[in-house]
Amino acid sequence: xxxxxxxxxxxxxxxxxxxAFNCTYSNxxxxxxxxxxxxxxxxxxLLMSVYSSGNEDGRFTAQLNRASQYISLLIRDSKLSDxxxxxxxxxxxxxxxxxxxxxxxxxxxx
Amino acid sequence: EPExxxxxxxxxxxxxxxxxxxxxxxSNHLYFYWYRQILGQKVEFLVSFYNNEISEKSEIFDDxxxxxxxxxxxxxxxxxxxxxxxxxxxxxxxxxxxENNQPQHFGDGTRLSIL
Numbered sequence: 001x002x003x004x005x006x007x008x009x010x011x012x013x014x015x016x017x018x019x020a021f022n023c024t025y026s027n028x029x030x031x032x033x034x035x036x037x038x039x040x041x042x043x044x045x046l047l048m049s050v051y052s053s054g055n056e057d058g059r060f061t062a063q064l065n066r067a068s069q070y071i072s073l074l075i076r077d078s079k080l081s082d083x084x085x086x087x088x089x090x091x092x093x094x095x096x097x098x099x100x101x102x103x104x105x106x107x108x109x110x
Numbered sequence: 111e112p113e114x115x116x117x118x119x120x121x122x123x124x125x126x127x128x129x130x131x132x133x134x135x136x137s138n139h140l141y142f143y144w145y146r147q148i149l150g151q152k153v154e155f156l157v158s159f160y161n162n163e164i165s166e167k168s169e170i171f172d173d174x175x176x177x178x179x180x181x182x183x184x185x186x187x188x189x190x191x192x193x194x195x196x197x198x199x200x201x202x203x204x205x206x207x208x209e210n211n212q213p214q215h216f217g218d219g220t221r222l223s224i225l
Contacts, residue, residue, distance in 0.1 A: 034213055043201055043216040044153060087153065096141060096158030096166045098214060103152065 001026045004101035006088050011106045017078050021104045023071040023088030031093035033064055035073050037084040038103065044087055047073075078108045112136045114217035116202050122223045123192055131187045131220045133202030142185045143203040143214060144177065146170070153201065159185065189222075197224045 005024045013019050025033075033050035048055065050062040050071055061074040071088055085103040115134045123129050135142050144156040157167040159177055174196075176188045185204075189196055199221050203214040 032212075038153075041199075043218045046213045046215065049213060096143065096160075097155045097168070098143075098145075099155065100153040 002101075003027060003099045004088055004090055006086075006101035006104050008102060009105040011104065012109060013078055013106070014109055015078060015080060017108070018074065018076045019078055019106060020075075021073045021086055021088075021106075023073075023101055025069050025071070025088075025090045025099075027090070027092065027099075028069065029092045030069075030090040030099075032091040033062075033071050034089040034091075034098075035060075035062060035071075036087040036089055036100075038087055039084050044089075044100075047086070075106075078106075080108050080110065082106060083108045112138075114202055114204055114215055116200075116217035116220050118220060119218070120221045120223070122225060125192055125194060125224050127192055128188065128190045129192060129222060131189075131200050131202075131222070133185045133187075133217055134183050135185055135202065135204030136206075136215060137183075139204035139206045139215075141165075141205045141207070141214075142177075142179070143205075144187045145201045145203065145216075146198045147201065147219075148195075148198045156187075192222075192224045194224050197222055 035047040036044040037047045038044045050064045054063045059076045063072045085105050087103045088101040091098045117132045142159045147153045155168050157171045158165045199219045201219045202217045205214045
């Protein structure tokens with residue numbers, strides 16, 4: 001089983017749509033969780049950290065289910081500028097080693 | 111907003127040669143990292159560095175690789191005897207802590223092409 005597993009997509013959605021991405025991780029010692037976005041041939045950029053109680057940042061909502069080792073990202077009212085690859089990232093406690101999923105590709109169309 | 115900077119943006123090297131990739135982390139950060147991303151594949155952790163020594167490294171980071179902080183601002187990755195399969199994007203990152211939920215901030219990468 002992969003350490004961090006994501007649906008590769010692609011997800012093709014119209015502007016204004018709501019889209020959800022899922023991620024599962026295999027290492028139960030993982031303690032920190034993040035969503036990064038990566039544009040084509042660019043660096044990963046932090047989108048948001050994921051907290052145990054779930055958290056929201058504008059149109060973006062992240063959820064964590066430790067029992068199921070599952071993380072999600074919900075994007076509401078999607079914009080053209082949301083088109084990117086979304087990377088699920090996990091890290092063990094006080095550990096430097098971030099493990100990336102392969103990413104889910106999103107294309108938002110007019 | 112402070113950022114991680116990397117040079118060069120693109121490096122082309124003959125197989126067997128040595129390359130040095132350079133990074134300037136965010137100035138108040140204490141933890142530094144190198145990642146690589148082979149075209150079309152996921153981002154992979156190589157090494158982390160703290161207090162002038164390697165704190166962790168992956169199975170990818172073998173004797174071919176080394177890191178150094180030669181002065182107060184630069185953080186370098188040296189790859190000796192480069193191979194075709196070393197062709198990839200190499201990202202430097204930094205963070206101010208490693209406690210939970212402290213993210214790492216990435217530079218815009220160096221594209222390494224081995225011929």
